[in-house]
Amino acid sequence: MSEQPEVPVPSAAPVPGPLVVVTGMTGAGRSTAAAELEDLGYYVVDNLPPSLLRDVVRLVDESRGVAQPIAVVVDVRSGSFFGSLQANLAQGATGRDATLVFLEATDDVLVRRQEAARRPHPLQAGGRLLDGLQREREVLAELRGEADLVIDTTSLNVHQLAKRIAESFGSPESTTLRIRVVSFGFKYGIPVDADFVADMRFLPNPHWIPELRPNTGRDPEVSQYVLSRDGAAEFLDAYVPVLDGVAGGYLREGKRFMRVAIGCTGGKHRSVAMTEEIVRRLRELGHEATSTHRDLGRE
Incomplete structure (x- = not known):
């Protein structure tokens, strides 16, 4: 009996790589984000x-093959073409899962950066x-409202922005939600890119305890003090399940980033301790949750 020839088993089709679209305000760091994405292996088009x-x-x-990650930078220099971005990002339009990243900063910071670069704004038209x-x-x-990830670069230098991009896109194959919890001081302003903001000023301030004042919420004695105050445990027991439920909803809606801001007066004691917890x-x-302490060390 003759042997039957082996029938080749077709290999599985490669999974399309991610598509990252970077946009946002002029001077907010689009070039820095593009350079970091290129370092991460993305094919970048500016x-x-x-x-x-x-x-x-x-x-x-x-x-290069469908698995090659792609990043494109789109801004107002695209002129009349800009209005077609939303249509070209429609579900399934490119055959890839697209993530829209929006970079922004406050006007005074953007003006300072543009003046330092000695460049006019593309929409300035002879005015200011x-x-x-x-x-x-x-x-x-409208585009900002539809962004998957908004990054406020007001208080970020180029290295910190590159780190944020690397943390967000360094593992393109991952489909898990990335939750960043950032502590901050209200006297330095609320993070404008936060999805949720919580105020820890309802807790007693360790600043007024001489032996705790020099320390931060990362130190065990400060953390223990904050977490043991009346209302701290009740807040955590109620708030963390809310974040957990929202995280599940974000994943179901295809969102991969969630930013939670926890504030106190100066961003040194209460917000830091609660952020870590x-x-x-x-x-x-x-x-997959990480912590950042925006204003730690500013006092």
């Missing part, structure tokens, strides 16, 4: 007219730099 987005994806698929920024905010308002509890629930 100043792409949105109408060419699907063409770029097709050409990369043909030349601030006029160009205001026009840009109006153009981008919230992260600990979220990790116990199986979430």
Whole structure:
């Protein structure tokens, strides 16, 4: 009896790589974000007219393979093409899962950065730099509301922004939700890119205890003091399940980033201790959670 020839088993089709679209305010750090994505292995295209987005994806698929991650930078320099971005990011339009990243900063910081670079704003039109920024905010308002990830770069330097991008996109194959819990001081302003903001000023302030004042919420004695105050445990027992439930909803809606801001007066004691405890509890629930202390060391 003759042997039957082996029938080749078709290999599984490669999974399309991610598509990251970077946009936002002029001077907010788009170039820094693009450079970091390139370092992470993304094929990066800067100043792409949105109408060419699907063409770029097709050409990369043909030349580098569908698994190649792609990042494109789109801004107001794209002129009349800019309005077509939303249509080109419609579900399934490119055949890839797309993440829209919006970078922003306060007007005074953007003006300072533009003046340092000695560049006019593309929408300035002979007027003031601030006029160009205001026009840009109006153009981008709806797009910002649809962004998957908003990063406020007001208090970030280029290295810190690169780190944020690396943390968000360093493992493209991951589909888990990334939760960042950031402590802050209200006297330095509320993080504008936060999805949730909680106020810890209802707890007694360790600042008024001489032996605790020099320390921070990372120190065990401060943490123990804060977490043992009346209302602290009750807040955590109620708030963390809310975050856990919202995280599940975010995943179901295809969102991969959640930013939680925990504030106190100066961002040194109460918010830091509570941030660390919230992260600990979220990790116990199986979430990928990290902490950042924005204003620690500013006093």
